[in-house]
Amino acid sequence: MRLLVSCRILPWRRDFSSTARRRVIRDISELPDRVRPSYVQRPTNTLLSLQWPSPPRNILITKKKRTPGITNSLIEYSTHLSTTYPSINVIVEPESADEIHERVSFPVYTYQRPEHGNASPEHLSDKTDLVCTLGGDGTILRASSLFSHATSVPPILSFAMGTIGFLGEWKFKEYKRAFREVYMSGASDAYAKLEDPEVDHRSFPPASPDDPLDKPLSYADIRGKTMGANRTARILLRNRLKVGVFGPDGSRMNSLPESGDTYALNEVIIHRGSSPHLKIIDVFVGGRFLTEAVADGVIISSPTGSTAYSLSSGGSIVHPLVPSLLLTPICPRSLSFRPLVLPAETPITLRLGEKNRGREVEVSIDGKRISEKIGVGMEVRVLGENVKSEDGEWCGGVPSIVRGVNGLEDKEDDHWVGGLNALLKFNYPFGDQDSGH
Amino acid sequence: MRLLVSCRILPWRRDFSSTARRRVIRDISELPDRVRPSYVQRPTNTLLSLQWPSPPRNILITKKKRTPGITNSLIEYSTHLSTTYPSINVIVEPESADEIHERVSFPVYTYQRPEHGNASPEHLSDKTDLVCTLGGDGTILRASSLFSHATSVPPILSFAMGTIGFLGEWKFKEYKRAFREVYMSGASDAYAKLEDPEVDHRSFPPASPDDPLDKPLSYADIRGKTMGANRTARILLRNRLKVGVFGPDGSRMNSLPESGDTYALNEVIIHRGSSPHLKIIDVFVGGRFLTEAVADGVIISSPTGSTAYSLSSGGSIVHPLVPSLLLTPICPRSLSFRPLVLPAETPITLRLGEKNRGREVEVSIDGKRISEKIGVGMEVRVLGENVKSEDGEWCGGVPSIVRGVNGLEDKEDDHWVGGLNALLKFNYPFGDQDSGH
Amino acid sequence: MRLLVSCRILPWRRDFSSTARRRVIRDISELPDRVRPSYVQRPTNTLLSLQWPSPPRNILITKKKRTPGITNSLIEYSTHLSTTYPSINVIVEPESADEIHERVSFPVYTYQRPEHGNASPEHLSDKTDLVCTLGGDGTILRASSLFSHATSVPPILSFAMGTIGFLGEWKFKEYKRAFREVYMSGASDAYAKLEDPEVDHRSFPPASPDDPLDKPLSYADIRGKTMGANRTARILLRNRLKVGVFGPDGSRMNSLPESGDTYALNEVIIHRGSSPHLKIIDVFVGGRFLTEAVADGVIISSPTGSTAYSLSSGGSIVHPLVPSLLLTPICPRSLSFRPLVLPAETPITLRLGEKNRGREVEVSIDGKRISEKIGVGMEVRVLGENVKSEDGEWCGGVPSIVRGVNGLEDKEDDHWVGGLNALLKFNYPFGDQDSGH
Amino acid sequence: MRLLVSCRILPWRRDFSSTARRRVIRDISELPDRVRPSYVQRPTNTLLSLQWPSPPRNILITKKKRTPGITNSLIEYSTHLSTTYPSINVIVEPESADEIHERVSFPVYTYQRPEHGNASPEHLSDKTDLVCTLGGDGTILRASSLFSHATSVPPILSFAMGTIGFLGEWKFKEYKRAFREVYMSGASDAYAKLEDPEVDHRSFPPASPDDPLDKPLSYADIRGKTMGANRTARILLRNRLKVGVFGPDGSRMNSLPESGDTYALNEVIIHRGSSPHLKIIDVFVGGRFLTEAVADGVIISSPTGSTAYSLSSGGSIVHPLVPSLLLTPICPRSLSFRPLVLPAETPITLRLGEKNRGREVEVSIDGKRISEKIGVGMEVRVLGENVKSEDGEWCGGVPSIVRGVNGLEDKEDDHWVGGLNALLKFNYPFGDQDSGH
Ligand SMILES: NC(=O)C1=CN([C@@H]2O[C@H](COP(=O)(O)OP(=O)(O)OC[C@H]3O[C@@H](n4cnc5c(N)ncnc54)[C@H](O)[C@@H]3O)[C@@H](O)[C@H]2O)C=CC1
Ligand SMILES: NC(=O)C1=CN([C@@H]2O[C@H](COP(=O)(O)OP(=O)(O)OC[C@H]3O[C@@H](n4cnc5c(N)ncnc54)[C@H](O)[C@@H]3O)[C@@H](O)[C@H]2O)C=CC1
Ligand SMILES: NC(=O)C1=CN([C@@H]2O[C@H](COP(=O)(O)OP(=O)(O)OC[C@H]3O[C@@H](n4cnc5c(N)ncnc54)[C@H](O)[C@@H]3O)[C@@H](O)[C@H]2O)C=CC1
Ligand SMILES: NC(=O)C1=CN([C@@H]2O[C@H](COP(=O)(O)OP(=O)(O)OC[C@H]3O[C@@H](n4cnc5c(N)ncnc54)[C@H](O)[C@@H]3O)[C@@H](O)[C@H]2O)C=CC1
Known part of the structure; x- marks a missing residue:
């Protein structure tokens, strides 16, 4: 065009x-x-x-x-x-x-x-x-x-x-x-x-x-x-997630076969999308069956994404330097599906089993929907990105330039703590301090 | 056909x-x-x-x-x-x-x-x-x-x-x-x-x-x-919700004009549906602006529905005989949007304001999607059903026949308490009682 | 003195x-x-x-x-x-x-x-x-x-x-x-x-x-x-709670025998107090066993108290005009003990059973500790106060004078909605609106 | 004796x-x-x-x-x-x-x-x-x-x-x-x-x-x-927490001066204990002021402790191999105090400031109360234990022998996943499978 x-x-x-x-x-x-x-x-x-x-x-x-x-x-x-x-x-x-x-x-x-x-x-x-x-x-x-x-x-x-x-x-x-x-x-x-x-x-x-x-x-x-x-x-x-989306026949759905996995900065989600019904998602952790999620959907998030969709779904706030993956359910039909924080190197698989009624689900990476028709039999496979090479060099990840200059730390705010307080209104105190009541 | x-x-x-x-x-x-x-x-x-x-x-x-x-x-x-x-x-x-x-x-x-x-x-x-x-x-x-x-x-x-x-x-x-x-x-x-x-x-x-x-x-x-x-x-x-869905021009969208309001047994929801982006929903309670919900969506639920979608979204469990309405956000982008329980007779309005990017949203009543194109400017208006008439007669609601016979209560379980324990696994105890570990 | x-x-x-x-x-x-x-x-x-x-x-x-x-x-x-x-x-x-x-x-x-x-x-x-x-x-x-x-x-x-x-x-x-x-x-x-x-x-x-x-x-x-x-x-x-605290021998512990029940405006709690160990509390609702709470404690709250201790423990916010009682656990050792909202007329009993190690527990009404030695075998019995008499007259409760004059409602804020927003920072929006970042 | x-x-x-x-x-x-x-x-x-x-x-x-x-x-x-x-x-x-x-x-x-x-x-x-x-x-x-x-x-x-x-x-x-x-x-x-x-x-x-x-x-x-x-x-x-408790005068309160820090396997908590009133605790992270907690108390937990008290207080479940510390409030008087997961090497300090009414608070390590009189001015300082030495050797921590033999993993359960499911009843499914309803 x-x-x-x-x-x-x-x-x-x-x-x-x-x-x-x-x-x-x-x-x-x-x-x-x-x-x-x-x-x-x-x-x-x-x-x-x-x-x-x-x-x-x-x-x-x-x-x-x-x-x-x-x-x-x-x-x-x-x-x-x-x-x-x-x-x-x-x-x-x-x-x-x-x-x-x-x-x-x-x-x-x-x-x-x-x-x-x-x-x-x-x-x-x-x-x-x-x-x-x-x-x-x-x-x-x-x-x-x-x-x-x-x-x-x-x-x-x-x-x-x-x-x-x-x-x-x-x-x-x-x-x-x-x-x-x-x-x-x-x-x-x-x-x-x-x-x-x-x-x-x-x-x-x-x-x-x-x-x-x-x-x-x-x-x-x-x-x-x-x-x-x-x-x-x-x-x-910021370490990312390596995401592969596979069809029931094992073919890649999120990218051309030659491009391999897609990296996500925040998260990958499976969600009921436009269907008004619950989805049933099998969750495997480290190659072993963990649980069957009956829910609107499931989020696998990086620590960076812990303040994004996962936060809205009840996940904890995880500092971006904690090498981890978050598994956070979206509106689970269970009283006991507490969010999990797993080691970054744990492979996680979400599988959309036969029990699901609706034909199509939403799969989104960082808020961008994967367009192909995705349905029963599909798998999302995730692994945390390793940001330290064998020989101790830092590589991979998204190198985000944050406020302040190294060498002058004392005079600077901690950017993350500052963000919690100023943006997320973390632990915002009760009372009428800023109301004109 | x-x-x-x-x-x-x-x-x-x-x-x-x-x-x-x-x-x-x-x-x-x-x-x-x-x-x-x-x-x-x-x-x-x-x-x-x-x-x-x-x-x-x-x-x-x-x-x-x-x-x-x-x-x-x-x-x-x-x-x-x-x-x-x-x-x-x-x-x-x-x-x-x-x-x-x-x-x-x-x-x-x-x-x-x-x-x-x-x-x-x-x-x-x-x-x-x-x-x-x-x-x-x-x-x-x-x-x-x-x-x-x-x-x-x-x-x-x-x-x-x-x-x-x-x-x-x-x-x-x-x-x-x-x-x-x-x-x-x-x-x-x-x-x-x-x-x-x-x-x-x-x-x-x-x-x-x-x-x-x-x-x-x-x-x-x-x-x-x-x-x-x-x-x-x-x-x-079980008291129901009286729901009216109105287009930006004030016309009814959930039913033929002559049929008036629709009654819901569980809940009515507004939800982002197939759009991967947050929705911005203005919430009015008793005719007054309460809050702007930035979220996947919002649920207005009857007490009966408190064990359905609202529960999955973090709402409390409300006994069906508490005359009330629940306002429960779905994945709100806020740390401080706690679910609310309001008097049944409080009129609640959800309005989808101009700020919303996506054209279409999901509106569902009791898990059934309202099919018409629903978008910016739309309003969902809800009121709890009154199940006791002026002269003290019971009327309206969904008369649900529950286990047990009146007159023999002592020998019967309380159906609701039984449901909490047996079905919802309410406060299910920790430990290895039923594991073959 | x-x-x-x-x-x-x-x-x-x-x-x-x-x-x-x-x-x-x-x-x-x-x-x-x-x-x-x-x-x-x-x-x-x-x-x-x-x-x-x-x-x-x-x-x-x-x-x-x-x-x-x-x-x-x-x-x-x-x-x-x-x-x-x-x-x-x-x-x-x-x-x-x-x-x-x-x-x-x-x-x-x-x-x-x-x-x-x-x-x-x-x-x-x-x-x-x-x-x-x-x-x-x-x-x-x-x-x-x-x-x-x-x-x-x-x-x-x-x-x-x-x-x-x-x-x-x-x-x-x-x-x-x-x-x-x-x-x-x-x-x-x-x-x-x-x-x-x-x-x-x-x-x-x-x-x-x-x-x-x-x-x-x-x-x-x-x-x-x-x-x-x-x-x-x-x-x-504001309807209150009628609270009776009874020793293992059935004697009243919260008041002189002749004064009968104590009314609470916010809540009554049982709590581990100074013991560092979990308490085990049997909960009866409407005369029937509901559940065994293994927790720091349990709160029974009026709707007025829903914005006090119960809120801090994860309870929903309940409008003071919803005739109800809240049962909210404090730090329960269970993933599935969701707070409950029950009809105001439901009698609730908390019993401190034999399994408890510690001798003494805290029982407090509206933040005031009941001083007597309270331990194993004790019961707290609660019932919501009825604020409407048989003949439809309003009686009982705590008549709280709220802002605004009847007849001039339109010019006034809703005191409760105002309190949610201005004091509790309910659904406080994200962003840097009031930061000097 | x-x-x-x-x-x-x-x-x-x-x-x-x-x-x-x-x-x-x-x-x-x-x-x-x-x-x-x-x-x-x-x-x-x-x-x-x-x-x-x-x-x-x-x-x-x-x-x-x-x-x-x-x-x-x-x-x-x-x-x-x-x-x-x-x-x-x-x-x-x-x-x-x-x-x-x-x-x-x-x-x-x-x-x-x-x-x-x-x-x-x-x-x-x-x-x-x-x-x-x-x-x-x-x-x-x-x-x-x-x-x-x-x-x-x-x-x-x-x-x-x-x-x-x-x-x-x-x-x-x-x-x-x-x-x-x-x-x-x-x-x-x-x-x-x-x-x-x-x-x-x-x-x-x-x-x-x-x-x-x-x-x-x-x-x-x-x-x-x-x-x-x-x-x-x-x-x-399992990496532990290094905990130092200091009086207002800077003297150690949790151990003899010569023994230095105490290691905790689960967590250290500050709690209102026997006082029926809220405590006000200043939280410092990485040497910088993070927030003022107004709450029953605050938990700093190891990942091992994430399934103990922190879980009951609403914390996420963190795998013991995620090198991290959890900061979880106990019944905070704030709608927006979400639990935090921080890097294990972050020093955290809890300080009991002047605003506190009650003279004494509870400080417990792994469920064992520190006996000395602890009050206003006190500080709890925590750091995660490092379990890998400079030269890559594993040291420190609590070496817990878990089920299964290395070399035979395939035939064995994952002990942690097993524990979640069998003991914590993680994501326990709804329904009447094990009820005699
Ligand atoms: N209910 C929810 O909370 C939903 C959240 N999202 C999030 O939105 C992201 C996509 O962003 P947009 O395209 O701008 O969509 P959007 O227009 O729906 O806005 C997402 C909001 O999330 C914020 N955000 C994004 N990443 C963040 C992070 N790592 N930490 C804190 N806040 C963050 C943005 O500032 C924005 O306010 C997704 O990766 C997902 O995390 C998407 C859908 C629903
Ligand atoms: N994430 C969630 O929890 C979602 C829940 N729903 C609920 O599903 C309802 C529609 O039901 P179906 O057409 O069968 O859809 P469905 O096939 O998605 O199943 C809904 C589930 O909710 C249960 N349920 C329905 N009403 C209930 C109630 N009042 N109390 C306890 N459990 C209840 C049903 O037994 C079923 O397990 C909606 O009214 C809505 O409440 C719908 C979408 C997502
Ligand atoms: N972790 C917590 O949230 C705790 C809360 N409390 C609450 O404190 C009350 C006793 O109050 P104080 O003697 O002043 O103790 P306090 O000095 O511990 O302060 C309690 C706080 O709760 C607020 N509060 C009291 N009733 C309220 C209500 N109905 N709605 C909203 N906020 C309310 C007060 O403004 C004050 O900020 C108890 O009835 C109990 O509800 C008591 C102990 C712990
Ligand atoms: N409300 C609560 O959840 C409370 C929890 N505790 C926990 O109890 C621990 C002390 O244990 P006890 O002396 O036996 O006290 P206890 O008799 O109060 O029992 C504590 C319970 O926690 C379990 N537990 C302990 N560590 C655990 C872990 N790492 N993961 C999962 N479950 C765990 C025990 O099996 C037991 O069921 C403390 O370290 C604290 O974590 C202590 C007080 C209150």
Whole structure:
């Protein structure tokens, strides 16, 4: 439906004037390969430190849908990045590319929307250094779903537009400082004097034969003031769920066979959906039958998702760093189906047995419904993602950049405790303190 | 689709031989008018006593759907009634009439299935003296929904087929004794010697000019042994909800405009249904704004329904004789939305405001989905049914015949307490008492 | 300990100067008998209207304990009453009498503190027309406990000092208007021009031979502007629990044998108290065994108490006008002990059986511990109070004066809905609306 | 009170006949030092394998209190050990030593009961190779509390007497097989032909100058059939809580200053205890203020304790292998205090602030009350125990021997899933399956 105006496909665009040349949509396949950061744990801190080997260049920016004014924010933000950090390439989603490419003075990169609803966009996970989201929790979930078949997700920096969500961290007005901290994070040699007016801010890197896009940028190239090696962005590595949905015949239903499992950030659910009747779901834990759930549905949630649907269904709040999976029933027809918290490495299977009347059920991952007809005989198989490799390296998960800078913890709030109190109104006290009664 | 083989419509059937003549399907409009019992409260008992002015004659029998063997039970049961109580007329649902009329030696009465899905069958509430259900709670709910526009529902006698439900009371094998108790309930003059072999059991009342159908039967006509005036069937009068569903333009959506409100036995719910997103529902209580529910949905339940969906959603168990309405959220996105129990006479309104993204929501009454497209702007208005008239008479509600005979309470279980323990496994003790561990 | 300085006991005080004469503590037995109001239900309103046959005269004022400044408020309030309504007699608790009698220019009445901890003060319920409380919910509970052996409790008007409680209604600064509304409530003949400076406010009624104390005051005696017959104070008649605590030998433990049952406004609880071990409590409902609770304890609560301890233990919120009793377990060792809501007229018994290890348990009524040694074999028997007599009159209960005036409902909030939202933070929405995040 | 009849103290006992000599109570200080097993993790299994370097010799057996018949079981069990495994030394608690030493033909070892209530018995943790408990969960908790100041607890083998608890695993009648499996666990060289009648079962090892007690036993010394190196006992390493209770002046209140923190297997609680009023407890997480709990109390629980008090208070069920701490309020006066699951390494502090009325509160560890007067200003500080050392070795925790043998998993139940279903009646289905309705 949407036409991808790729430079490769439409090379004549290159002949245009320099102004016009910038108003193009390019394909992400043209971008240099991704810069992979490492995550370092300091003994005194449970959060990780982000360490770029060289400055990030390819920045994906996603925005909330159907929100007035948000396109302007996208333009403002991407223009800031492109102007302040000339080596940066801006990637946006296809619709955003259509919307903004004529209104900005730099090329925007995008990707082909995959044909199969649950497939991941090609090249995206090989080219994206950093993801920035403008919106709420839903926008973060959608951004994370763009990497739902990738084992390595780029760090995500989230800006709230309007109300702050539980997963988001920064207010949009903080974007300059927040981005700079992330951009410089862990650089130990030299630093850009980024806001120095004398610096020659090249609006676009030269397209010379030895294109700088092909060799990594070095922090030494960036002139400017030192920020101190210890001031690193703080990463909360959120472990995800590996989800496979299988039909009665054993075939995969949530993705193309070659893409394998889908990763979920919050949860996967089976639910009665549009049927007004109870569903009967067999639950297996660690390969053994645990119980038959007669309920509206069942949630398998990550600790991150413990404050999402699972919370509404009566689950406990689990800190994102507890390596665990939550099994939370939705409206069970039983007085004794208490939510369970299981080790992250426990395989869980939900099977929709023969007893079910209704033909179709809802299966959703992170609030996105899996579209195929799913019914009796289906299985959802889940395993927690391992975020520490054999040799002790941190890998996998969704690296979420949280407020505060490592090295300055004492002056900062704990983001999670803050979220409980300010957003979830955890243990909100009784009384008339804020009523005009 | 189904052809109602009514005697009036197809009079030639009348000319058949007496055997054949019985194998007909007749229309309920031919039946004598309903016999309305009264319900008497004894000081020592919270349950009511059923008191027939004259023996019931028109018995509606409904059965569970899609259950093997149940048609045979229907035939067995209706044959017993027809043989033992010759003055009784058997009414069944249209499908059942098709299934059994050729296999029984008495005429079966039925009604036209209404064209509009939520309308009530014509004449049914004017002709039915007593309802018998063969099935589980779902069958009772379906039977009660046949009277969902009637202010006066006939008493319901329920037989469990297989597992006992929470609303049902008798095992099918008890049907002879159970029916007799109900049939004779409150007769104070004389009684039938019902199982006396000498009695001439007329298999069908004579179709004479002065058809006995037109004048009420008297207990004096029934020869037989006295059962004692105090042995009356025990009635639990379950108060219902009066539900109106209105579109954004104020038009009724749950029924034909002329049929007015629909009565629910368990509950009415608004639910996100097939949309994977939260719904935002404004709740008004007593005409005043109470709260904005952000949730999967909201339940308004009768005390009877407190052990149904509301229970699964975390509601308290409310005894059916507490005159109340329950407001129970389904998976609310709030830590502080505790279920509420409100006075039965409180009007409650649920309104689906503009903020909702999804176009369509599920509205279900007693587990039956209201089919019309229902969306933003819609309102569900609920009021508890009043089961005591101004002058202190018991009226309305669903008169459910519960185990035990008034006058013999001491030897009987409390049916509700029994149900909590045996069926809901209320406060089921920990330990290995029944495990083979 | 405290010496009651009663006028009868110490008649020499009468000989003092008129100033001194007022600084006395008198015994309530000297007061004229109580004026009993009636409670009228209007069809359009669930709250009752307070109707005095003649203006109230004997006003009991109780105050919160251990609260700085509250004695000054008591003096301010009682002085206002005494000055503005000369026929009013001020009753206070013995400690308050000691504290204030030298600081006010009118006599204060009080009573003998009963010797037995759980007995009621003599005469109090025969002499008190109206109770005013200065404090929070605890003060209202304590005031109500002064009438815990009386079947007819005077209306209670509550002023919050500091934070508003759930049972309290007015802020202290509203006391003039609030009291006047109550004082005049239902007077249909004539009204006092109460704040008219010309009126001769007799500071004390003359102690003539035909003491006006002996004949009821009439609204006609009170000169002033009409307030309109429809402007009546609104009464929420809170039904209480009738509680009997019995030892293993069947003897009463919560009161003197002659005082009979104790009435509770919130609840009665059995609890493990200081023992660190589970208690095992047999629960009987309607005379039949319901269940064995293995738990920290069990609460039997009135609907009023549903927002107190029962709420903290997971009970539903029940509107005070739902005639019911709540059975809520405290930390039960069972996954399936859901709170129950039972008809108000159901007798409930809790029995502490032989299986219990600990010798002693806590039994508390409205947060006040019953002091005697209570242990194995003990029984707590509870029944809801009936607030409507055979002939349809409202009686019993705790008549709580709630905000708003009958006849002006539309302009007023619903006090209960308001309390849910403003005080209990019912369904408090997520998000950062009031955070400075 | 009790006199420890130690061999060292009363040497004349040594002069007695050999029969008499055995009827002595000896002090554990005489025993050879403890044999410390290692715990090996197999990739395919989440449970650990018990591996003795040499056969265990010093076996502590504890039994339930106040239970008729249990002393006989203790005698039966200890006699079996002593007869079948001649090198084994039986250690019992002081009271048991008094009870049984005259009834058995081998010496029993015991220890001095410490004077200070919360101190640990001297030498016990240096001498005990294995703990066996005869009783229920309470007996296991008491056994574990004997090691509440030790960083290394011996493996615990638990036999249920009567009903099976959630922490216990074997029925008493299985003791022979169960003990042999534990005894031989991980022996890779040679095995005893344990039940071979030809074997000379020395009823007691000779007390020669070169006492065999002083050199470790080798599996090679035990003649008999090989059991296979893979058949090892399965260990669930339950991580504990490190608890410090501090007075307002910063002094330790739960133990002697030199013993440091106390380890809890289930939980530590602060509770209102005998006071009928709410407590106000400040909760700090990771050094930062989290919330003010207004409640009956607060529980900090290990995952093992998640099925104990925390469950009764509404907490989720957490698998013992999820490295976490639970913060569960007891009857909080808030609608929004949902239980929390935090990373095991998070320090939590509970502080009893100035606002509290009552002077004294209950602080209990594993159901045992800390006796000192504890009140305003007190702090409870908790940290999860780390069960994996820097170099990846398993250490600490309570090594609980669970059913099944490693290497034979497929034929065995999952003990935890089994416990949920059989003991906690997790998700117990509705219906009349086991009622005689
Ligand atoms: N009854 C419920 O609570 C339901 C919850 N959801 C949740 O919504 C998510 C999808 O989000 P949207 O597409 O925005 O749908 P949506 O428009 O239905 O909003 C979901 C809400 O959940 C919040 N949320 C999402 N993830 C969260 C997290 N990890 N912690 C705390 N709050 C979180 C969002 O801020 C938003 O308020 C799903 O992953 C599911 O967890 C979806 C359906 C029903
Ligand atoms: N998650 C849940 O708990 C859900 C419950 N329902 C309930 O199902 C009812 C419709 O019943 P069916 O058509 O048979 O649907 P269904 O096949 O989904 O079964 C509903 C179950 O609820 C039981 N039930 C119905 N009314 C009851 C009552 N008053 N007390 C105790 N148990 C009761 C039935 O025995 C059956 O086990 C609805 O009125 C609603 O209350 C419907 C959807 C979901
Ligand atoms: N964990 C808990 O929730 C506990 C609650 N209580 C409650 O406290 C009451 C005694 O009150 P105090 O002597 O002031 O003790 P308190 O100092 O322990 O305070 C009890 C709290 O409950 C509130 N409260 C009392 N009655 C209420 C009602 N009907 N609805 C809503 N809130 C109410 C009060 O405003 C106060 O905040 C008892 O009747 C019992 O209901 C007592 C002990 C523990
Ligand atoms: N309301 C409640 O649930 C209370 C629970 N307790 C629990 O009791 C424990 C002390 O036990 P006892 O001295 O025997 O006291 P107890 O005689 O009060 O019995 C406690 C009960 O909890 C069970 N239990 C203990 N630990 C368990 C675990 N980890 N998982 C599942 N069930 C468990 C026992 O089998 C027993 O049924 C405490 O650690 C505390 O967890 C103590 C007081 C109240």
